Amino acid sequence: MARAKRPSGVATPAVAELLRLGVSHSTHSYEHDPAHPSYGLEAAEALGVDPSRVFKTLVVQADGELAFGIVPVPCRLDLKALAxxxxxxxxxxAPPELAERRTGYVTGGISPLGQRSRLRTVLDASALEHGTIHVSGGRRGFEVELAPADLVHALTAFVSVIARD
Incomplete structure (x- = not known):
């Protein structure tokens, strides 16, 4: 099956997917610092957003199948809860090289949206405590802000407690 072309002027496949689905969102760019120790905390700091509203997209292997776990940046992914x-x-x-190859994005810019092949996704339940959350827009230094319910709908995601401090 041929992949639809991205509309001209659209920043990333993630944004193209949101536009195709008619999902309300906003985008935020910042200058990525390669020396920063955490992509997610860098985004929160650069955008002046509470880190609990910035979510990282982590690629895992669940019984050999790739999947996404999306958790707030200050937290760790609970692999048992995700399983x-x-x-x-x-x-x-998942090894970073495999994650990059399968999603079409680079580490630190992996978006749950617009990847090459749809992966099963679980969003941490804490996302529902916020009116909007931030996820990677598909490259380092580029975030997408949207309602958690819209993200769940766009990804056909599950919601569960998968984060731990």
Whole structure:
């Protein structure tokens, strides 16, 4: 199946998907600092946003199948909770090279939206506590802000408690 072309002037495949779906969103750019130790915390600091509203997209292997776990940047992904939410026996982080190859994005810019092949996705339930959240827009230094319910709908995602401090 041929992939639809991105409309001209659209920043990334993630934004193109949101536009195609008619999802209300806003985009935010900042100058990425390669020396910053955390992509997510860098985004929160640069945009002046509470880090609990900025979510990182992590690629895992759940019983050999790739999937996304999306959690707030100050938290860690609970792999056992994610495995349970996905109905898998075991979850482990995917190697960065595999994550990049399968999503079409680079580490630190992996968006749950607009990837090459749709992966099953679980969004941490804490996202629903906010009117809007930020996720990567598909490149380092580029975030998309949208309502958590819109993200769930766009991704056909599950919502579960998968984050831990």
């Amino acid at each position: 349970s939410a996905l109905g898998a026996k075991r979850c482990e982080m």
